Amino acid sequence: MKLVLFLLIVVNTFTYGQSISYNFDTNNLNTDYHEALSVLEDYLNSNPQNQEKNTYWNTAVQQENITFDFLENEFEPSLYMGYPIHILSIKKKENHYTIKVQFSYCNPDNSPNILAIVNYVVIEQNGTFKLYNALTINRKKWDCTTVGFVDFYYPKSHKFNHEKALKLNEFIISTCKNFNVTPNTIEYYLDEDFDNIQQLKGIDYYLGMNGDNTPKGKASGNKVYCGGLGEYYTHEVFHALIDHNYTNSHFWASEGIATFLCGSRGQSLSWHITQANTYFKLHKDIDLNEILTLKNIDNITSYHYVIGGLIAKKIFEKGGWKLLSQFLNSGKTNTDYYKAINTYLGIKKENLNIYLRQQLDIEANI
Numbered sequence: 001m002k003l004v005l006f007l008l009i010v011v012n013t014f015t016y017g018q019s020i021s022y023n024f025d026t027n028n029l030n031t032d033y034h035e036a037l038s039v040l041e042d043y044l045n046s047n048p049q050n051q052e053k054n055t056y057w058n059t060a061v062q063q064e065n066i067t068f069d070f071l072e073n074e075f076e077p078s079l080y081m082g083y084p085i086h087i088l089s090i091k092k093k094e095n096h097y098t099i100k101v102q103f104s105y106c107n108p109d110n111s112p113n114i115l116a117i118v119n120y121v122v123i124e125q126n127g128t129f130k131l132y133n134a135l136t137i138n139r140k141k142w143d144c145t146t147v148g149f150v151d152f153y154y155p156k157s158h159k160f161n162h163e164k165a166l167k168l169n170e171f172i173i174s175t176c177k178n179f180n181v182t183p184n185t186i187e188y189y190l191d192e193d194f195d196n197i198q199q200l201k202g203i204d205y206y207l208g209m210n211g212d213n214t215p216k217g218k219a220s221g222n223k224v225y226c227g228g229l230g231e232y233y234t235h236e237v238f239h240a241l242i243d244h245n246y247t248n249s250h251f252w253a254s255e256g257i258a259t260f261l262c263g264s265r266g267q268s269l270s271w272h273i274t275q276a277n278t279y280f281k282l283h284k285d286i287d288l289n290e291i292l293t294l295k296n297i298d299n300i301t302s303y304h305y306v307i308g309g310l311i312a313k314k315i316f317e318k319g320g321w322k323l324l325s326q327f328l329n330s331g332k333t334n335t336d337y338y339k340a341i342n343t344y345l346g347i348k349k350e351n352l353n354i355y356l357r358q359q360l361d362i363e364a365n366i
């Protein structure tokens, strides 16, 4: 450990721009390496959090995706939220350059605080250097099977389950019908371990990587990344189908409906309700009138899943798909969300604590 620390201290660190430094001496690199690095540097200095038309990225990915840099929205509000950028290495294979980058700062006690270590790909074609997502390159090593609306990407070791793939397509058709939207095609990346999908995207490390291997997923545009539930991870597919059609929706409304219909983290809504009911009986001080200020009960159950899901269930029981669709379209702000609960369930914000505890207890004992 001492040796590693010593090396880190003596390694030449070169600073370019405002917050980009290097963990190696760039003076010894050939001109083409410098070209590849400067394309990345220029991109990182171009306010990448805005994802505006960008000269440093290949045009195809920009035409097909609003967020063309698939790493940008890995974090809230953005990977590019101001962490100092440290370039760790550059490796060349044929005309591909893979650049490994660390986003981190030092805590006051000098310990490193690392947000992520990610890989960018620069490809040189006819003397022009452009950035590509690592996912686009890495997925060539995986298999791909198209079933209905879905391109399934999975490692060669995985035995593709056609039945589950067909079932997912049935879910897509019925969900789109219920919410009155047109189904779109989906890129679906699956593996037993979510972190293998993160690797495929070019992410070596991300803050929050800890924990057991419970099912985990993420949706971004028409892409879903699903660890642990094979070909049938409907929660993320719900987001990829519905969210862009209901842009006037509150985060809790979307998460709640997704959990009501599909469960979350591999567990059904009723499972989360049983967990939460036990928890709230032990924590009578938690004020559910202020639900939107609450985050996680534990590493599987979050408030927006279990309480959001319960509220969605109650609205569905009252007015079916029509009322649930209206609820999903009832505004983005916290005031809008509380107002919608009052409109559709007749419960004022100041009565939520009593109402939600009663309903949780009823649902947990059905």
Ligand SMILES: [Zn+2]
Binding pocket: 235, 239, 254, 255, 258
């Ligand atoms: Zn979700």
